[in-house]
Amino acid sequence: MDSFLKSSVGKKLVVSISGLFLIMFLAIHLTINLFLLAGPQAYNMAVHFMDTNLAVRITKPVLAVGFLLHISYSAILAISNIGNCRQKYAVVDQSKTSSWSSRNMFLLGSLIFIFLVLHLSNYWYKMNFGEMNYVDYEGIKIQDAFSLVTAKFVVWWYVLIYVAGAVLLGLHLLHGFQSAFQTLGLYNKIWRRRLSIIGIAYSLIITAGFSVIPVFFLLDAVLC
Template identity: 40%
Template sequence: MASFGNAFSSSIGKKLIMGITGLFLITFLLVHCFLNSLIFLNDGGLTFNEGAHFMGTNWIIRSMEIVLFAGLLLHIIQGFRLVLQNRAARPERYAVNTGSANSKWYSRSMGLLGTLLLIFLIVHISKFWVASRFTGIPSVDVNGNHDLFALMVETFKNPLLVILYVLSMISLAYHLLHGFSSAFQTLGWNHKKYTPIIKALGFWYSIVISVLFAAMPVVMYLGLIN
């Protein structure tokens, strides 16, 4: 048991946990983005509310929320531990920083990008998840579903929140650009034939997911979706 614990507290173990939880969160983002993209049907949010109702009442989905939050929390904790570990390994700055010669700036800034996303998550959860699960949504649509769409419309009347969401999605894009392929690499899924495909898939996934998420508050603020 001790050796098992040591394996996951080691540098390799921490990266392994980051890889596993990262792939899990990547899958969640895909589902979450698909559901939220239903607002682009521009049907007054009826289809979106229907999907949100299903996600909120299905016991399998509700059970997976526990797994989701556990994975998210573990990903955050391990991420900060890796950042602190890397800083401790290099207590003194080099006179000449040549990091860019071997890696992209966002690969070296995962701690900062992760912190920005954490701030966004706190705001996002407090605005939507808490309301949909605990405090309740006061209005219902014509189908009798809680009108989460109306809550989104009201929330994104605030330009500061729109700006926060857009900046956070830029951070998400850079976070995913490094994290997507890195997760596969950490798990040892490297192959000269498939690695370029994974990198290309990771690039487009990062861009499309982030652009869609960023577009949602923008189109609502501009009144293009109602």
């Protein structure tokens, strides 16, 4: 294992597996978030379910580890690569040979990380450590996450930050999705096309899904 992680291929495998894990998490996250559109009760119940479900509770620390591994190993790889181009070319024209996002994964990742810090301090921290209001649904008292979330989405620049975050995430996934499979070796000529299409579709869904929620509440606030 030691020598496995010494090699870049091993490190990339860590990034890939943790990345795929995060991709799965994003799908669940989005699903829960979409309950926001169905009203306060639906969303709060969903959040409550996530808070109390044993499987989810067990997964949470794993998720945290996943984040840490993904970020730290990406950073290690990116930093070690910086040293490899001893002298840069005077003229570089890579636009025709590779996608922008594939060349800028670390930049995208870093921006997403900044967004993540903001996001966690806004919601996750408050939900877990902050003062929360409670609502009563048929005798069960649960946290009013809905109000906490939607309260922010009436501020236009907050919405803008969240939409930007969703776009960055989409761009990151655009390359990350298929790259993860490539690194795992689950990749041949036929699946390559398929995975690339699935990857594009998935990125679009994530970006659209996470954007539509804040925009919806902003419009709701502005128009009503």
